[in-house]
Amino acid sequence: MKQILTGSEIVIECLKEQGVDTVFGYPGGAILNIYDELYKHSDEIRHILTSHEQGASHAADGYARATGKVGVCLATSGPGATNLVTGLATAYMDSIPVVAITANVGVSLLGKDSFQEIDIKGVTMPITKHNYIVKDIDKLAETIRDAFRIAQSGRKGPVLIDITKDVTAAKAYYKSVEPQTIYPVCDTIQEKSLKTAAEMIEASKRPFVLLGGGCTLSGAYKEVREFVQKINAPVCDTLMGKGVFPGEDPLYTGMLGMHGTKTSNIGVSEADLLIAIGCRFSDRVYGNAKTFAKNAKIIQIDIDRAEINKNILVDTAIVGDVRAVLSIFIKRVKEKQHPEWIAHIQEMKEKYPLTYHQENLSGPGVIEKIYEMTKGDAIITTEVGQHQMWAAQFYKYKMPGQFLTSGGLGTMGYGLGAAIGAKTGCPDKVVVNIAGDGCFRMNMNEIATATRSDIPVFEVVINNHVLGMVRQWQTLFYEKRYSSTTLTDKVDFVKLAEAMGAQACRVTNIKEFEDAFAKALASGEPYLIDCYIDSDEKVWPMVAPGASISEAFSEEDLSNK
Numbered sequence: 001m002k003q004i005l006t007g008s009e010i011v012i013e014c015l016k017e018q019g020v021d022t023v024f025g026y027p028g029g030a031i032l033n034i035y036d037e038l039y040k041h042s043d044e045i046r047h048i049l050t051s052h053e054q055g056a057s058h059a060a061d062g063y064a065r066a067t068g069k070v071g072v073c074l075a076t077s078g079p080g081a082t083n084l085v086t087g088l089a090t091a092y093m094d095s096i097p098v099v100a101i102t103a104n105v106g107v108s109l110l111g112k113d114s115f116q117e118i119d120i121k122g123v124t125m126p127i128t129k130h131n132y133i134v135k136d137i138d139k140l141a142e143t144i145r146d147a148f149r150i151a152q153s154g155r156k157g158p159v160l161i162d163i164t165k166d167v168t169a170a171k172a173y174y175k176s177v178e179p180q181t182i183y184p185v186c187d188t189i190q191e192k193s194l195k196t197a198a199e200m201i202e203a204s205k206r207p208f209v210l211l212g213g214g215c216t217l218s219g220a221y222k223e224v225r226e227f228v229q230k231i232n233a234p235v236c237d238t239l240m241g242k243g244v245f246p247g248e249d250p251l252y253t254g255m256l257g258m259h260g261t262k263t264s265n266i267g268v269s270e271a272d273l274l275i276a277i278g279c280r281f282s283d284r285v286y287g288n289a290k291t292f293a294k295n296a297k298i299i300q301i302d303i304d305r306a307e308i309n310k311n312i313l314v315d316t317a318i319v320g321d322v323r324a325v326l327s328i329f330i331k332r333v334k335e336k337q338h339p340e341w342i343a344h345i346q347e348m349k350e351k352y353p354l355t356y357h358q359e360n361l362s363g364p365g366v367i368e369k370i371y372e373m374t375k376g377d378a379i380i381t382t383e384v385g386q387h388q389m390w391a392a393q394f395y396k397y398k399m400p401g402q403f404l405t406s407g408g409l410g411t412m413g414y415g416l417g418a419a420i421g422a423k424t425g426c427p428d429k430v431v432v433n434i435a436g437d438g439c440f441r442m443n444m445n446e447i448a449t450a451t452r453s454d455i456p457v458f459e460v461v462i463n464n465h466v467l468g469m470v471r472q473w474q475t476l477f478y479e480k481r482y483s484s485t486t487l488t489d490k491v492d493f494v495k496l497a498e499a500m501g502a503q504a505c506r507v508t509n510i511k512e513f514e515d516a517f518a519k520a521l522a523s524g525e526p527y528l529i530d531c532y533i534d535s536d537e538k539v540w541p542m543v544a545p546g547a548s549i550s551e552a553f554s555e556e557d558l559s560n561k
Contacts, residue, residue, distance in 0.1 A: 001175070002173045002174065002175045003173070003174050003175070004171050004172070004173060004174075005171065005172065005173075005174045006033070006037070006168070006169060006170065006171050007033070007137050007140055007163065007167045007168040007169060007170050007171075007172070008033040008034045008036065008037040008168045008169070009037055009174070010137075010140050010141050010144075010172065010174050011034050011037070011101065011140070011144065011163070011168070012034075012037045012038060012040075012041050012045070013141075013174060013176065014140075014141055014144040014145065015045060015072065015144075016041075016044060016045070017145070017176060017177060017178075017179060018070065018144075018145075018148045018179055019069070019179070020045060020070070020072050021044075021045060021046060022045070022046045022047075022048065022063065022072070022424050022425065023038070023045060023046075023047050023048070023060075023072040023073065023074055024047075024048045024050055024055075024056040024057075024059040024060050024063070024071075024072070024073045024074070024420075024421065025047065025048075025049070025050070025053070025056045025073050025074030025075060026049065026050060026052070026053045026056060026074070026075060026076070026080060027049075027074075027076060028075070028076025028077065028078075028080045028103075028116070029076060029077075029116065029165075030076045030077035030078075030080075030103035030104055030105060030116060030165045031074060031075070031076040031077070031080070031101075031102070031103035031165075031168075032076075033103075033165065033168040033169055034074065034101070034103060034163075034168055035074075046424075047074075048420065048424060048449065048453050048455075049449070049452065049453070050417065050420075050446060050449045051445035051446050051448050051449050052083060052443075052445060052446070053073075053075045053080050053081075053083035053084050053087075054083050054084065054086055054087055054413065054417070054443075055416070055417040055420070055443060055445070055446045055449060056073040056074070056075065056084070056087070056417070057073050057083075057084045057086070057087020057088060057090075057091070057098070057100065057417070058087050058090065058411075058413070058414050058415075058416075058417030058418050058421065058443075059071070059073070059417045059418065059420045059421035059424070059449075060072055060073040060087070060091075060098045060099075060100070060421060061087060061090060061091045061096050061098055061414075061417075061418055061421065062381060062404050062417065062418025062419060062420065062421030062422040062425075063421035063422065063424060063425040064091075064096050064097050064098055064421075065096060065401060065404045065418070065422070066379055066401055066404060066421065066422035066425045066426050066429075067401075067425035067426065068219070068401065069097075069425070070097045070098065070099055070148055070151050070152060071091075071096070071097070071098045071099075071421060072098070072099050072100075072101070073087070073098065073099075073100050073101070074100075074101050074102070075100070075101075075102050076102065076103055076116070077102065077103055077104045077105055077116045077117060077118060077120075077165075078115075078116030078117060078118050079116070079118075080102070080116075081102040081104075081118055081120040081123075081162070082118060082120065082123060084100050084102070084124075084160075085123065085124060085127065086409075086411060086413075087100075087411075087414075087417075088100060088124055088127050088128055088158045088160065089127040089409050089411075090406050090408075090409045090411045090414055091157065091158040092127045092128060092129065092157055092158050092409075093406075093407070093408025093409040094213060094240060094406065094407050094408050094409075095155050095156045095157050095213060095214075095217060096156065096157065096158065097151040097152050097156040097157065097158070098151065098157075098158040098159070099144075099147050099148060099151055099158070099159050099160075099161065100158060100159070100160045100161070101160075101161050101163065102120055102160065102161070102162045102163070103162070103163050103164070103165055103168060104117065104118075104120065104133065104162050104163065104164050104165065105117045105164065105165060106164055106165050106166040107135050107164050107166055107167075108166075110135075110164070120133075120160065120162050121133045121160070121162050124160050127158075128157070128158050128159055128160050129150055129151065129155075129156075129157030129158060129159055130146075130147070130150045130159050131159060131160040131161070131162070132146075132147065132159075132160070132161050132162065133162040133163075133164070134161060134162065134163045134164065134167055135164050135167065136167070137167045137170040137171070137172040138172050140163065140167060140172070141174055141177075143161060144161060145177065145179070145180070147159040147161050148179065149179075149180050149182065152182045153182050153183075153185075154185055154303060154304075155214075155303050155304045156217055184218065184320075184321035184323060184324050185303055185320050185321045185324075186320055186321060186324045187320075188305070188319040188320045189318060189319070189320035189324065189325060189328070190318070190319075193316055193317060193318045193319075194318060194325075194328060194329075194332070196316045197275075197299045197316050197318060197329075198329065198332050198333055200273055200297055200299060200315070200316065201231055201273065201275070201299075201329075201333055201336070202333070202334060202336075203273075204272055204273035204297075204336075205272055205338065205341065206270065206271045206272040206273065206296075206338065206341045207231060207233040207271060207272070207273040207274075207275060207336075207338065207341075208233060208234055208235075208236065208267055208268050208271035208273070208274050208275070208296070209224075209227075209228055209231075209233045209234070209235045209236070209245075209274075209275045209277065210235075210236055210237065210238070210241075210256060210268070210274060210275065210276045210277065210279050210285075211224060211235060211236070211237040211238070211241035211244045211245055211277055211278065211279065212237070212238045212240055212241045212276070212277065212278040212279025212280065213238065213240025213241055213278060213279075213407065214277065214278020214279065214280075214301075214302060214303060214322050215241055215244040215277055215278040215322055215400070216240065216241065216243070216244055216278075216400035216401065217278070218278065218303070218321050218322040218323040218324075219323055219400075220244070220277075220278070220322045220323035220326055221243075221244045221245075221399065221400050223322075223323050223326035223327055223330060224244050224245060224277065224322075224326060225245060225246075226326075226330050227326050227329055227330055227333070228245065228251060229251075230330060230333060230335050230336070231333060231335075231336045232251075232335075232336050232337050232338050232342065233251070233275070233336075233338070234251050234252075234253050234267055234341075234342065234345045235249075235251050235252050235253065236252075236253050236254060236255065236256040236260065236261075236264035236267070236268065237254075237255060237256065238255070238256065238257070238279055238282065238285055238407070239255070239388075239392055239403075239405055239407040240407045240408075241278070241279065242255075242392060242397045242400075242402070242403035243397035243398060243399045243400040243401065243402045243403055244400050246396075246397075246398050247376075247395075247396030247397050247398065248376075248396050248398075250346070251342070253267055253345060253348075253349060254354070254393065255392055255393065256268060256285055256549070257282075257284050257285040257286070257287065257543065257549060258284045258285075258287065258542065258543045258549075259389045259392075259393070259539050259540075259541065259542060259543075260285075260541070260543075260549065260552065261349075261352065261354060261393075261541065262348065262352035262541050262552050262554070263345060263348040263349050263352050265541070265543065265549040265550055265552045266348060266352075266550055266552070267345055267348060268292075268293050268296070268549065269291075269293065269294060269295065269548070269549060269550035270295060271293065271295065271296045272295060272296055272297065273296055273297050273298075273299070274293045274296040274297070274298045274299070275299045275301070276298060276299065276300045276301065276302075276314075277301045277322055277326070278301065278302060278303075278322045279300070279302070280302065280304075280307045280310070280311070281300075281307075281310070281311040281312040282311070282407075282408065283311070286311065286312055286549065287543050287546070287547055287548055287549040287551075288546060288547060288548045288549075289311065289312060291548040291550070292312055292548070292549065293312075294548075297315040297316075298312065298313075298314040298315050299314065299315065299316055299317070299318070300312075300314040300316075300317045300318075301317070301318045301320075301322055301325050301326075302317070302318075302319065302322075303319070303320060303321055303322065304319075305319045352541075352554075354393055354394065354540075355540075355554075356537075356540075357537070360509070360533070360534060361507065361508055361509050361510055361512075361513065361531060361532065361533050362533055362534070362537055363386060363387055363390040363462045363531075363533055363537060364390050364393070364394045365510050365513075366390075366460060366462060366510075366513055366531055366533075367390050367391055367393075367394040367395050367434065368394050368395075369510060369513060369514055369517065370395065370432055370434075370460065370517065371394065371395045371396060373514070373517055373518065373521065374430050374432070374521075376395070376396055376397070376398050377398070377429070377430070378402070378429065378430040378431065378432050379401070379402055379403075379404065379419075379422045379423075379426060379429050379430070379431045379432070380395055380397075380402060380403050380404070380432055380433075380434060381404040381405065381414075381415040381416075381418040381419040381422060381431065381432070381433045381434070382403075382404075382405045382414075382415045382433065382434045382435070383412055383413065383414060383415040383416075383433075383434070383435045383436055383439030383440070383442075383443075384405070384406055384410045384411060384412045384414065384439060384469075385412070385436045385438065385439060385467070385468055385469040385470075386436065386462070386464075386468040386469045386472065386537070386538070386539050387434045387435060387436045387439075387462040387468070388405055388434070389469075389539040390434075390462070390539065391403070391405070391434045392405070393539075404418050404419075404422055412438065412439045412442050413439060413442035413443040414443075415433040415434065415435055415439065415443070416433050416435065416440075416443045416444075416446045416447070416450075416457070416459060417443060417446050417449075418433070419431050419432070419433040419457040419459075420446060420449055420450055420453075420455050420457055423455050423456065423457050424455060430458070430521065431457050431458070432457070432458045432459075432460055433457060433458070433459050433460065434460050434462065435459060435460065435461045435462065436461070436462055436463075436464070436467075436468055437461055437462070437463040437464065437465060437487060437493070438466075438467045438468070438487065440459070440461050440493065441491070444493070444496060444497075444500075445500075447459065447496075447497050447500040447501075447502050447526060447528065448500040448501065450502065450526040451500055451501030451502050451525075451526050452501070454525075455526065456523070456524050456525050456526055456527075457526055458517075458520045458521075458526075458527050458528075458529070459497070459502075459526070459527070459528040459529070460517075460528075460529050460531060461493055461528065461529065461530050461531060462531055462533060463493070463530050463531055463532050463533065464532075464533050464534060464535045464537060465486070465487050465488070465535055466482075466485050466486050466487055466535045467484075467485040467487070468535075468537070469539070470485045471485045471486075471535070471536075472538050472539065472542075475536070475538075476542075476544075476558075477544075477545075486535075493506075493528065493530045494506050494528065494530050497526075497528035501526070502525065502526040502527060502528055503519075503520070503523055503525055503526070503527045503528070504527065504528040504529070504530065505519075505528075505529060505530070506529075506530040506531075506532065507529060507530070507531050507532070508532045513529065513531060516529045517529060538555065540554045540555050541553060541554045
């Protein structure tokens with residue numbers, strides 16, 4: 001039945017149509033009509049007021065990654081809208097389905113440098129999958145529905161809808177519509193490519209599987225595991241592929257690339273076939289493109305044709321939904337065994353384990369203790385830097401959606417907002433944000449969001465009083481010229497967290513951390529643990545920029561040099 005509704009009422013009804021139960025945002029003048037309507041529907045749609053619009057965009061992103069649904073954030077015009085930019089770029093680089101709704105000045109004020117006017121459609125064009133400005137109320141409902149469809153279909157990504165304020169007040173007919181079913185992309189899958197790839201797998205003696213974020217986004221983890229077991233191949237992953245294959249499985253060799261394990265990096269370099277699934281071959285993964293997987297033929301499976309041969313030339317490619325492609329392969333590919341190859345990989349795993357100094361409190365030690373105390377079932381979010389790499393290396397993820405991190409953009413300040421979004425979407429999960437002290441400075445105000453909205457996330461700050469990853473590069477490649485990376489101020493994170501209503505403590509050894517984390521788990525409240533570690537602790541192994549991934553070196557290798 002048709003109703004006459006205001007633009008703001010149409011926005012809320014369309015969100016309800018799409019099954020939205022939570023939105024993250026910050027109000028302002030231009031979006032006031034929508035917030036007024038949201039107030040009337042607070043029993044149906046929960047609004048989380050963040051401390052900053054960037055926190056709202058990261059929370060929507062974290063919600064989407066943890067739940068598999070579309071994350072939604074709201075912001076007003078001008079600076080409110082531009083504060084979403086980094087979060088939208090983060091979601092865009094990692095193909096995360098987010099819908100951002102902003103409001104702008106009225107149509108008659110557009111283009112006149114009006115108060116808090118910005119062309120947010122133009123600003124966000126390069127960092128969204130699609131975006132709109134709605135200046136006609138008759139197009140509003142259709143635009144919102146299109147935005148949700150586009151965000152979820154094909155290669156997923158963020159979509160922005162900018163609505164002029166007069167449209168939010170105007171009236172039009174509205175009729176409820178069932179959300180459009182999103183089907184996997186299968187029409188691009190070509191029989192010739194499938195046949196060629198199957199023949200390559202059949203002929204291979206030393207296959208290796210590389211898993212990327214596309215495996216998570218397609219929901220293909222069951223198919224991935226069945227396929228890997230059938231062809232009996234070792235498995236490595238990218239940051240975005242964490243949890244698709246179990247971290248404790250004997251066939252798993254760890255991450256690939258700049259801070260990947262030696263087993264993964266050397267193994268891929270020795271393989272005669274690399275099967276890259278849902279992976280776009282980031283520069284942090286391949287190192288030197290000319291020598292990457294130099295002994296292997298490469299099969300690439302990806303939903304986006306633009307990613308084929310973009311960074312790494314491949315021998316054959318299958319364009320389509322990862323889950324659909326693997327379902328075909330599972331039926332067609334013969335069961336294989338590669339006992340000598342698997343034994344060789346196991347020997348490398350024993351020869352090149354991930355190690356760290358255990359005499360003092362360390363980042364890896366903290367991560368391992370979190371893994372132990374959460375039984376591997378927590379959702380881990382991170383900021384960006386050394387702590388991010390340690391979280392990728394030392395927490396053994398069981399399932400996709402457990403490790404939420406800014407992989408493509410590398411956004412410092414992402415993790416705490418993402419943790420709030422993840423905990424909101426998955427209230428029964430333990431959610432821990434692993435942060436560095438440099439990153440925590442960028443988003444510490446979102447502790448107030450967690451306490452204000454009773455969202456019990458745990459913030460673990462790996463505090464080395466430096467910008468750790470940048471310092472590591474300065475140590476190794478800039479002759480220890482520590483330009484602007486030593487954080488010598490007197491900021492007390494514990495007092496800051498307590499001032500914002502959270503529980504907090506500082507720890508200097510692993511026993512103190514264990515006791516503190518046990519209290520955090522039992523508290524049911526936002527809790528910050530400030531972990532003091534050594535300023536010169538480094539992430540190992542490492543591949544020097546421009547080097548082959550087979551040249552990954554450890555601390556021991558560096559000492560021997």
